[in-house]
Amino acid sequence: MVDKKKISLNVNGVTYDREIEPRTLLSDFIRHHLDLTGTHVGCEHGICGSCTILMDGLPVRSCLTFALQAEGKAIETVESLDTNGELSPLQNAFWENQGLQCGFCTPGILMSMKAFLKHNPKPNRDEIREALSGNLCRCTGYHDIVDSVVAAAEAAISSGTAKA
Amino acid sequence: MKPANFEYFRATSLDHACELLRAHGDDAKILAGGQSLIAAMNYRLARPQFLIDISNIDSPSEITDESDGVRIKATTTQAIAEHDPVVRRRLPVLANALEHIAHFQIRNKGTVGGSIVNADPASELPAMSLLLDAEFEIQSASDKQVMAAEDFFITYMTTALQSDEVLISILFKAPPENSGWGLHEVARRAGDFALVGSAAIIALDDGGKCSFARVVLFGVASTPVRATEVEDALLGQSCSDALFAEAAKKVSEVVDAESDVHVTDEYRGNVAEVLTVRALADALSRAQAAS
């Protein structure tokens, strides 16, 4: 038997202290130890992108990260996006443009796109497709997701929140 | 798909990692970005007893501009290397190759050293280390050595690195001034492992003849391979489409491909030749633009 290890992890600005087996994946830690089930697990080998979260602002696969590796980093999940139930402009763009159907891949896509739009606030459709290529969606055929990201970028530009 | 148990150690430095490796021996594995290792662990194909985590050492990402090339600390993430201005200026082919690795979410964690040590013959960085005559700085608790890339890769996922050794840094040599590069690969989808890839660097002398040539293929053998026969057929010659077509035929000398669920060994051999012609053509036009 392997001893459990203490872990202190900052997720969405809250510090959580838990004791875990070292093999606990960050995805499982977030979902099952913190009950933040918005982060989804679709393949557990890094291909589908459903489990994408932000670590120190960068999107990474939480299924290819042990929770212990995330100590000292700032983790953001989909639950951080809205403000008391009010959708963020990115979320709202997805709602307006039906950028989701079953929604299982959506949290990972939102986290990837949040980081992508920060890095590239005025993307064209090809750049968006390239940026989306690490997140698989089986329902939409991606078209409406691309529309959503375009709309989110435009909304950010028109409201002046886009960072240069 | 949950990993088997292991004991976890967080190394504070690469020296510390070497100490931990010495203490735990053959059953210990280095955990860097983990983008291949953790996937294999989730499938329980990999079941290391001890994991030594080097992803949280002090200043993991370091890129140094050196006289003969660019030194990249092994723990540098692929994303940092990809966007680094020194890499983009001095090793544009490497920057381009980095963009081909999986997806940006993977590159945000995957490390340059990790991909090289993983030694997947279809992946880009092992091929780049051959293309750019890389030198690997290798360390154990008791020893340090420098190994050339050409001596490093043994077969699929197998390298000359001993179980107590850690890859510390990689010196990618800058290609000659006024050289040009080309990199072509075929993958089923963007971000997938290359079915076949070819990378080339060419430099021209004052008379416009080929004065330097490097051609490296990946996905066509048990390791990335340098196609010296192709290079020899180019050196001292006037570059042309016809020359490239003739020279690229010699890729068959180094291709020893396998079939998989996607394509046959024969496909890999044929397409390696096609992509080599294209990589050479790109390299030539960049070389001409540079001179």
Add this chain to the structure above:
Amino acid sequence: MKKPIEIAGVTKHIGVPRKRTEDPQILMGQAKYVDDIKLPGTLEVAFFRSTHAHARIKNLKLDAAKAHPDCHHIFTNNEFSAGATTFFPGTRGTLHPVLMPFLAKDKVRFVGEIIAAVVAPSRYIAEDIVDLIEVDYETLPAYNDVEDAMQPDAALIHEDLESNIYYADSFSNGDVDKAFAEADLVVSEKIATGRTSAAPMETRGVMATWGWDDTLTVWSSTQMPYPLRTSIAVNLGIPEQTIRVVAPTVGGGFGQKAHFFPDEFILPWIAKEIKKPVKWVEDRREHLLSAAHAKQCTIYMSIAFNKDGTMVGMKIKNIGDSGAYSQYPWSGLIESVAANNGAPGAFTVPNISFETVICLTNKMSTGAYRGVGWSAGCYAREMVMTKAARLLNLDIVDIYRKNFIRHDEFPYTTSTNQTYDSGDYHKVLEKCLELSDYASTKKQSRATEDGKLKGVGIAFFVEQTNWGSRSAEESGFPATLHDTTTVEMDPTGKVTVRSGQFSHGQGLKTTLAQVAAETLGVPFEDVVVLDGDTATGAYGMGTFASRSAVIGGGSVIRAATDVRNKLLTIAAHVMEANAADLEIDEGKIYVKGSPDRSMTVAEIAYITFYDRFARPDEDEVEPTLSATRHYDPPAAYANGSHAVHIELDPLTGKLDIKRIVAVEDCGNMINPKVVDGQMRGGASQGLGMGLLESLEYDESGQLKNASFMDFLIPNATTLPDIECAHIVTPSPYTEGGFKGAGEAAMLSVHIALSNALADALSEYDGPLVPMVTPIGPQQVMDLINNVNQPQAR
């Protein structure tokens, strides 16, 4: 036939691209999928599965596993020996029931079959324990190819059957031999479609708990909560009224989750045995190994043509690769039987004969996946037509136009006895040709400046939608299918729709609410749709087979119409008006022509429940505002067309898809945005089948690509934007004039892709027409080099 209720194409609520009400909770990460349901004390299950494709279990060694300190239980067939078979009375051919044990007994028949269930505190530990189980196997010959398994000397996969073929039928209409003898051209080909998986992003999963009051609650990622409840009751011997099945938020199904799998019985059984909540969530490897596969058929297709392209006869042999079992509960019929019965497609084919064979192999069983049957069947027909067009010096479009059923011929009964209700195929085709610049592209040179080859392809489909009993019957599949909806208005005038449908991404909570709002005359916001929970819905078959808009929508129309009529009767009494003179609009009831004489729906509803002085006498009108109605409509056939532009690298075989155009006629659209979403999603999956997806087994029955590394589904760079357009010919047979829309794109976009490839290669010696799916770089190079094409034997 009772005249259906008509709805004008676009009204206040119908034909409106409303935002979906289900989305905000998903976008905030608050939607609960099976693995998000938490009950204290839940134990987790991991399965020990067969690593052999066909073998006897000689010795199952559990001692080491049981000795693990955290092992709660291990269950095998010794403890739980139940299993299930499927049989439909009235099937045309001979269907032998095939027993699927929930836990393998003394034999395994595919890699991934469940042998034992381990119960432990966590999935991690459960997998540790699974690792400790060992089996001694005695291996048996394994079959990967149906044509090997069909041989008379083949080892029996199920010893109680006489051969590995468990279904066969044949059909003939007209004088096929004569037609073939007199035809100008006969093209015969063997077509092999690849084995794929719906692979929804959420894998399957089941959780079950046994209550102190001897009730069973089951959460399952299923498309059919009610039929699952019945099946659990029947197979576990538990009174059905004590079972509650909940399908929480479900992350895509595409037909794959419209089956019952062994785990859906094992988990409830374990919960009943150990009286603790238990959960199993399928991982992706398990999913690819053991969630229903799809679409693998071996088809011999011969079509006879006159010189002008007229199709005069068709002969088909379709061999369905069933895998190791006849997938419960639909059986292995749905792939090849549906294909053959729909073989004429959009065309008049006066003489037709077909043979259907369903054969077992040592692979995971095949089941429904979007466009089941037709994706493969249509592909075979159309590739032969494409080849014929080339041989006759025609364009495939010429053959379409020549052979289409004309719009004035509806209702039209095909040579396979399917009755098409409506459509205007020429108009849909012309629209697709126009939008895709087909004709002008064809005139351009194939070669591009950078050495690529351009190609454009088109395809046309007819889709049998709204699977009720009659639709199923017309497909040669005599299942009983129908649906029920309860519409209730509460005392405040708000509306609850209790549906037997179940939305798992389709947006039915939105679209069914639109239908109810329209029918009742209330604001959209006043309607809520409850689905996916047998404690709160109405018994229904669930959502699959392009049925929910028509059958769900139709039963909502019927029930809401009853409530509306009741409301008007009560309002007429209260308002001292004639019910026939009253109208309802957006929650307001008023006398036609005098809008000031009005009351609100809420006022009448309140009076109905709480004001016995104002409402009519209860012996005259019962003071309830609810109705439950059933619907089992006649078949309705949607149609549409796809065009695909590609660029081919002829030296590497790599295809780039440059444009996709989709035109569809699904009758009246409830929510065009949702329809576009279905068209685009379907196109993506169709191209996945056409370009990328193939589950590859080796000769010993091992699945070689049990991961998303090697089983490839489209990503955002695989596809371009998908341009959508609609032609609307309402069905004269269905309530609201709706036809189904869900599967359409899976029927022809892969055909358009292969036609585009054939077009790109049209200047090569040939004709080079692909006869396989998917057409990856290897298959493209094989086609160019004319090797490895399917060979008749």
Add this chain to the structure above:
Amino acid sequence: MKLEGTADFLYEPRDVWTALHDIDILIKTIPGCKSMVPDGEGGYLVAVSLGVAAIKGDYEGKVRVTDVEFPHHYVLDGEGAGTPGYINMKVDCYLDPVERGTLMRWSCDAEVGGLIAGIGGRVMTGISKYMAKQFFKALNDEMKNLFDEKQIESAQG
């Protein structure tokens, strides 16, 4: 999975045959071999630890030699199972005398199942070839020790 290859030995077929049937030599030369003991039924129980990179596994199994035509031909039947999967194989070996010693032609028909079959396909064949090469190289080295020492001994004696 089908593999085939050839190996050159500097010794004559009967010597190669002897080495290929010498347990001590086989333990030293089979990659990852930990033990090999007779099973009392004419075969051997074998334990090997094989792996590439982090993907390592312990396998236990049986091998048996059949179709023996000393010193020219034999068939090696093997089966083994371990946590990453199982392997059943039949190796057909021919030893032909050539000028420099012996040319061995072998062909292997292997059935690989379990985890490695589903995930590791891309590298499996290549790794197997590599291991075969390692084996023959080690065998040549061992034979050098065995026979050259003998020759030295006999020369001395």
